[in-house]
Amino acid sequence: MTSGRNYPVILCGGAGTRLWPASRPDRPKPFLDLTGSLSLFQLAVRRVLPLVEDGGRLLVVGGEGHAPLIAEQLAALGAEATVLLEPEGRDSGPAVAAAAAWVEAQDRDGRVMILASDHHIPDEAGYRQALLTAADAADDGRIVTLGVAPTQPSSAYGYIRAEGQGLSPVATFIEKPDTVQAQQLIMEGCLWNSGAFIATARTLKAEILDHAPDIWRAVEGAVPAEGGPLGDGFLSAPRLSFDYAVMEKTAQASVLPLSLAWSDLGAWDAVAAVSQGEGTPHLAHDSAGCWVRAPDGVTVATLGVSGLAVIVEPDAVLVCDLSRAQDVKRLIQRS
Incomplete structure (x- = not known):
């Protein structure tokens, strides 16, 4: 199958309440400079911009109230993006569906890369290569998530049990465990769930329609062709995470282990x-x-x-x- 163009999607949801008092509703975690002179959002943009040089497009999904911050920080980087603005947060399921619907309308075989805006990933080149490896598998109809090798038994993350080594199907997703359970999961070779998902727009539409049709039907007609505020239909979408709505139910889930430094900077x-x-x-x-x-x-x-x-x-x-x-x-x- 011929590879499609790349469409990195940076999700700017999340309150970052554990990072109070720096993180506030009017300037949440993604827009803070926690690790250097650039904000976490700007670092996320910089990491993936080279992936759209083949004619793809960078997308950003964020809240309407943060539109000025998004525009300001993109402009400071000289970066262009299609920005989809949520009238209110509905968790990651509707946000992913909105991005997938936008890409599907432009390029059904486009490779949608759903990424967080607030993670620390210093090896930018290595991360881009991992995304491209995942996207190659996505061309065959898979939804690939990125799994991180745990560095300690943390109860702050969900875990993934893979069926094999390397890029392989997901056997089980495990909700955030306690520390004792986390230690056992690490001994069993489980990975942290990084929250990144890579699939073609065609696959995402099919899987969301199969497992969470109410989300797709609410969102599809609410997506503006040129970006901007999402329509009122978005408000009727069920409030569900993409993990729960699709990933825990689909037969197409695969995981690619990441062998690079990663942190969600959660606290x-x-x-x-x-x-x-x-x-x-x-x-x-x-x-x-x-x-x-x-x-x-x-x-x-x-x-x-x-x-x-x-x-x-x-x-x-x-x-x-x-x-x-x-x-x-x-x-x-x-x-």
Whole structure:
């Protein structure tokens, strides 16, 4: 089969509440510069732009309220994209369907690459090669997800059990386990679910219609040909993740193991782990392993403490043990 053009799709959903107080509803995690001078969204765009040089197109799916941020950060990179704007978040199922419907209307054999906007993947060339390998399998009707070799037993991720080594069919998707279960899954060779999906537009339409027809029918007529706000039909789509709506049900699921560094930067401990040094320079005495983020002009000092995250914003400050970083979401829910 002749390979189609590539259509990377960057999903900008997600609140990033574990990264409070930096991540807020008006400027959530994807649009923050957590690992350098570029935002996570801009890094995601930069990673995949070379894939559209064959005549494909970059797509971005995000909320209407974040349209100015998306436009501003694309312009800063000199990047062009078709932007589909959700009137409200309906989880990843409708977002994926909207992108697939747009591509299917242009190029039925187009290779749709559903990617997160807020992950840390420093090996850009290696990641692009993995996407192309997955896309070659997608040309044969597969929906390929990328699995990450776990570095520790984490309860923050879902897991994938593959039927074999290398690129192979998915045997089972496992919901986020507790730490003991995660250790057992790692011993069994399971992979972290990275949340990336690669398939042709033709395959995505067929599988969504088969397993979640209400999503496709609600979304298909709501997709503007030139990009922009999605129509009111989008609001009637069931609120479901793509994993639950399609991937856990389809017989076409395959997984490609990734052999490169990856993190979803889900909490401050993950940000600290991938950052060089200790974040923002600060005054420290008898302190170790603290990670500080503060705006210019603010001095942070630590004395006789270790393993802390100190996050300073103009209107809020977070001080927490890095080992409790996953619990920041609970703190925000109580406020």
